[in-house]
Amino acid sequence: MNHAVSPPPPSGDLSILDLFAGPGGLDVAADVLGYRVTGIEFDRDACATRSAAGMDTFYGDVRRYRASFFPRAQVLTGGPPCQTFTVAGHGAGRKALDQVLDYIQELHNAVRTRDAQWEDIFRTWRRISEDLRRKAVRAEGVKAKKRAVEQSRGSTRKALKKILKEHGSPPTEIKSVLKALQVPGRLVREAAELGRLLGEFRTLTAEIDRFKAELEELGDERTGLVLQPLWWVIERSRRPGSTPYEAIVLEQVPTVMPVWEEYERVLATLGYRTKRQLMYTEAFGVPQTRKRAVLMARLGETDVPVVDETHERYRTRIMPARAPKGAEGLWEAKEENAPGKDPKESWVSMEAALKKARTIAAELTVPLDLPDRPAFTVVSNYGTGGDPGARGRRDHDAPSATITGKVSRNRLVHVGTDKDLPHFDRFSFAEAGVLQTFPVAYPWRGSDQPQQIGNAVPPRLALHVLRQVLEPELTDKEARDRLKQAIADLEVWEPGDAVTVREHGQWEGHPLTGR
Incomplete structure (x- = not known):
C-alpha cells in the first residue's frame, strides 16, 4: 500500500491489535498515522478485502484467540458485534443488557479482590464462558425447534389462504383473518375446515411465542463477544509475566454506552484513565450522520480528554407540505x-x-x-x-x-x-x-460488500480518536497539523501488494507473537 507521508508517530512505534477488525476502517486510519495494526476478523469476505488492502490479518473467531498469543501488542482496539441493548422496559434488549452487566460485575469483583490470584480470576472467566457456552447450545436446540414449528405454521397459513380464496375472500379479508384468527361469520357453516386450521394456526403461533421467550432468557451469543475486549485487558493486566496495554479504543452503537460505563469501572481498577464519548460522525468531517459510542483509555496518570468536534452537526427540520414524503x-x-x-x-x-x-x-x-x-x-x-x-x-x-x-x-x-x-x-x-x-x-x-462498508468504523472518525488517545503529548497546533496531514494522506491512499491472511496457530515470524 502507499503508506503515509506524514512523519512517524510522536509517541513511538506502537503496535495495535484490532479485535473484530472488519474490512479495515480503523486499520487504514492507523496506517496513515504511521502505526502498525494486526486485525482479527471472522468474516471471510472482510478478510478478502483486508488482504487486498495489505492489512495484516488473522482469520477466525476472537474467542479462539487469547491476549497471551500477542504479547507484543501495545494497544487494543475493537468494535465487538452487539445485540440491541436498552435501558428501558423488560424486553429482550433489557435482559441482554442486564446479563452483560452482571457478567462484567463478576469480573470486576474478581480483579478488585485484595490479593486476587490469577488462577481465581481465570476461574471466574472460565465459569462465565462455560455458562455462555451452555446457553448457546441450548439456544441452538430451541432455534431448531422454532424453525420446525415455523415451517408447520407456514404450511397451515398456505392452507388457510387457499380455503379463503376458494370461498371468494378478497386479499383484505384474508389479511384480517390471519391477523385476528377469527372465522368470518359468513363462512362458519360453509367451511368447517377453516375453523380447525385457525385453531392449529393459533396453537403453532403460541408455541413460537414460547420459543421466543425462551431464547430471550438464554440470551444472544454476542453477549460473549462484547465481553471479549474486557477479558483481553484483564488478562494482560493480571496474568503473571504480562504487560498491560498502554491504550484501549472501543466503539459501537450508542445503545452500548451502559456497557462501556461498566467497562470504565473495571478499567479504573486496573489502572486506566478513561473517557466515554458519544460521537456524531459528521462533526468530524464524515459526510454522513451516524452516532458511535466510543470508549477510550490510557494506562497511568494521563487523562483522556474529550475529542473536540471540528465540524458542525447536521440538524433537520420538518419540510413544507409540498415536499416529498420522508424528506428532510x-x-x-x-x-x-x-x-x-x-x-x-x-x-x-x-x-x-x-x-x-x-x-x-x-x-x-x-x-x-x-x-x-x-x-x-x-x-x-x-x-x-x-x-x-x-x-x-x-x-x-x-x-x-x-x-x-x-x-x-x-x-x-x-x-x-x-x-x-x-x-x-x-x-x-x-x-x-x-x-x-x-x-x-x-x-x-x-461478496456482500455493502455489508462490509456499512459495518465499518469511518476511518476519518478513527483518525481523530487514535490521534487523541495515542498522542496526548502534542500541542493543539501540532495536533491540528498532524490531523490535517493524516486526512490528506487518507484521501489519496492506495493499496500496494496484497498480504496473506493468517490462520489460528500460524504464529511463526509474526511481530506481535514473539515467535
Whole structure:
C-alpha cells in the first residue's frame, strides 16, 4: 500500500491489535498515522478485502484467540458485534443488557479482590464462558425447534389462504383473518375446515411465542463477544509475566454506552484513565450522520480528554407540505463555538465528498471512473417515523444518512422528485466507501460488500480518536497539523501488494507473537 507521508508517530512505534477488525476502517486510519495494526476478523469476505488492502490479518473467531498469543501488542482496539441493548422496559434488549452487566460485575469483583490470584480470576472467566457456552447450545436446540414449528405454521397459513380464496375472500379479508384468527361469520357453516386450521394456526403461533421467550432468557451469543475486549485487558493486566496495554479504543452503537460505563469501572481498577464519548460522525468531517459510542483509555496518570468536534452537526427540520414524503431539510441555525476553540467548519455534504473523490479517482495509479451526477436525492431503503412507506430522503447537498449494509438498495432520484437517475441510480461500492471516508481506491473484495462498508468504523472518525488517545503529548497546533496531514494522506491512499491472511496457530515470524 502507499503508506503515509506524514512523519512517524510522536509517541513511538506502537503496535495495535484490532479485535473484530472488519474490512479495515480503523486499520487504514492507523496506517496513515504511521502505526502498525494486526486485525482479527471472522468474516471471510472482510478478510478478502483486508488482504487486498495489505492489512495484516488473522482469520477466525476472537474467542479462539487469547491476549497471551500477542504479547507484543501495545494497544487494543475493537468494535465487538452487539445485540440491541436498552435501558428501558423488560424486553429482550433489557435482559441482554442486564446479563452483560452482571457478567462484567463478576469480573470486576474478581480483579478488585485484595490479593486476587490469577488462577481465581481465570476461574471466574472460565465459569462465565462455560455458562455462555451452555446457553448457546441450548439456544441452538430451541432455534431448531422454532424453525420446525415455523415451517408447520407456514404450511397451515398456505392452507388457510387457499380455503379463503376458494370461498371468494378478497386479499383484505384474508389479511384480517390471519391477523385476528377469527372465522368470518359468513363462512362458519360453509367451511368447517377453516375453523380447525385457525385453531392449529393459533396453537403453532403460541408455541413460537414460547420459543421466543425462551431464547430471550438464554440470551444472544454476542453477549460473549462484547465481553471479549474486557477479558483481553484483564488478562494482560493480571496474568503473571504480562504487560498491560498502554491504550484501549472501543466503539459501537450508542445503545452500548451502559456497557462501556461498566467497562470504565473495571478499567479504573486496573489502572486506566478513561473517557466515554458519544460521537456524531459528521462533526468530524464524515459526510454522513451516524452516532458511535466510543470508549477510550490510557494506562497511568494521563487523562483522556474529550475529542473536540471540528465540524458542525447536521440538524433537520420538518419540510413544507409540498415536499416529498420522508424528506428532510436543514435547520439553518449555526452552532456557537466554545470559547478558545477554533471555529467549526460546516459539515461535509455527499456532493462535496463525491466531487473530491472524482478528482482523486482520476489521478490514481489505476484511474477509477466515478459518475458525475446531476443534483440528486437519496431515497432510503428504510422507512421513517415507524412508517415503512415513508422512505427517508436526503438531498445531495446534505450529509448522507447512516450508511448501512443495505446501502446498495438506496435509490438516487432527481432532486425533489421520485424519478430515478438514468444509469447511475445507485451508489457504487467505491462511492459508498467514500461516504464512510474510506479512500476511493480502497479495494473492496468478496461478496456482500455493502455489508462490509456499512459495518465499518469511518476511518476519518478513527483518525481523530487514535490521534487523541495515542498522542496526548502534542500541542493543539501540532495536533491540528498532524490531523490535517493524516486526512490528506487518507484521501489519496492506495493499496500496494496484497498480504496473506493468517490462520489460528500460524504464529511463526509474526511481530506481535514473539515467535
